[in-house]
Amino acid sequence: MxxxxxxxxxxxxxxxxxxxxxxxxxxxxxxxxxxxxxxxxxxxxxxxxxxxxxxxxxxxxxxxxxxxxxxxxxxxxxxxxxxxxxxxxxxxxxxxxxxxxxxxxxxxxxAAFARLVRQYNRATAEQLVPLGYPGPNALFAMLTTRYGEAHGLDREDLGCVPVAQRAWAGRNPGAVYRAPLSFEEYLAAPPVATPLTRYDCVPVVAGAxxxxxxxxxRAAGPTVRVRAIAQLHNDDQQQDDRLRSGFATLAPDLWRTAGVGPEDVDAAYVYDDYPVMAVVQAADLGLVPGGDLRRWLRRTLVEEAWPLNTSGGQLSAGQAGAAAGLHGVVEAVQQLRGRAGERQVPACELAVVTGYGMVLYRHGACHGAAVLERLS
CATH class of the missing domain: 3.40.47.10 (Thiolase/Chalcone synthase)
Structure with a gap:
């Protein structure tokens, strides 16, 4: 527990x-x-x-x-x-x-961050850095473009993720960026790697x-049970269109083991280093009803404020290096234990959390997800 x-x-x-x-x-x-x-x-x-x-x-x-x-x-x-x-x-x-x-x-x-980016792994150092791609921004820019074109999503659609999460961050005293973010501000932000702009890239912070x-x-107070957990690594070879992630492969086993479906969760905490990856994971895990991404982004996340990354996610709370994978787990546990303060999701009993990492030639090669449940 x-x-x-x-x-x-x-x-x-x-x-x-x-x-x-x-x-x-x-x-x-x-x-x-x-x-x-x-x-x-x-x-x-x-x-x-x-x-x-x-x-x-x-x-x-x-x-x-x-x-x-x-x-x-x-x-x-x-x-x-x-x-x-x-x-x-x-x-x-x-x-x-x-x-x-x-x-x-x-x-x-x-200096340490620049060194980490250059030497992230041998594939990066030997094959990407010499081509002028010393970090993930350019790779995720290409993925953002291709995914958007494949699913008919424009910049404002994908901007729903940082805009919605910034609204949650406004209620999180621990988030580094809490000021409201409008669609106008998002669209006018300076470019980083087209089509990515400032608000599409996680801010680097220090934390743990x-x-x-x-x-x-042995525990005091409400506890949280891991109802199911699943991992999948190096699944790139199994995805013919290169647009799905390993979460699409592990999702059926995850939900079957948990004994619940994506429609049952009260909140989701997906690894959001870029807006497109929050969308990829939500879609691959079955969190988007009917697969209608635009409706889910504009209505569910923005208008209805469905609880996705209620801390503000990495895009607003910040990415503290390797802490980024645990950040969503911490927020999910706080919500399930009823300790999230102003941003507390009412009757939060069941949550899904994800983590992915080790960027190769597209998104991360390592995928993991867990379904967490509140115990009284």
Missing amino acids: IAAAYEARYERHPAAGRDTTALLAEAFAGALEEAGLTAADVDGLGVASFSLQPDHAIDLCWRLGITVRWLMEDPHGGASAVNLLQHAVRAVEAGDAETIVLLAGDHLDR DAIVVTRRE
Whole structure:
């Protein structure tokens, strides 16, 4: 069970000393306090971070003063959180550990971020950087164009994602960008990589997130059950049109295992580094009734304010490196536990969360999703 979730405040320019280790330690302590537990109760740790190097998960154990029986480190970016969660749940079920804290976070300065982009993987360094594509913006610009043309979506349609999520961010004191965003402002934003503009690209921030996975009888307050979880990696070869993601392949098993359908969820938390990818995941998971993307974007998200990424998502709350994959899980847990404040979704009992990462030649090669359920 997930007993608590916590986010160390996201910032564009953190104070001196608030480095990656400090951010992860802050999230660690905050999550344990919410769960009513102490560091002495922790016997498992999972970590995802791009900037913790040269330290690793075991070094973080030493810095946090904990001794563990279960230890894991995941390097797969936005897919790390769901992967860590699946392993942690199985470990607790098997008795390998009783209380596991999952941490993800980064503080990447400008130079470190540029280096990460250039050296993200060998495919990027050897085949994309020499062509003048040193980062994901150009790749996702091409995907945005092709997906939009294939489904009859224009810029204003895709702009529904950042505009709707900014409205949610206005109720989230932890979001970096909270000022309302109009369609006029969105359409007038300066270009980054056509057709992407400023509001289509996640702002890089510093921050960290944490959740506590433990046996239910040890937790204080409402808990969250992982009803189903599924992963799929390197599914690109199976998608003939190259427009669907691995979520289309894993979705049937996910919903069958959960015993519910996409129409049953009260909120969704999809990895939103670019608006088009929020749409891709929603469509592939079956969250768009009848597959009518334009209606779903304009009416469901904007007019009806259906709860998609109620934190504001990465597009408004910010992307804190590897924390991005755990950000949606933290928000989902807060909603299911009734701890989301002004942005609380009424009667939120069931949510779906996703994570994807490791960009190759289109969207991420690693896909993961989980259905989470509130327990009283």
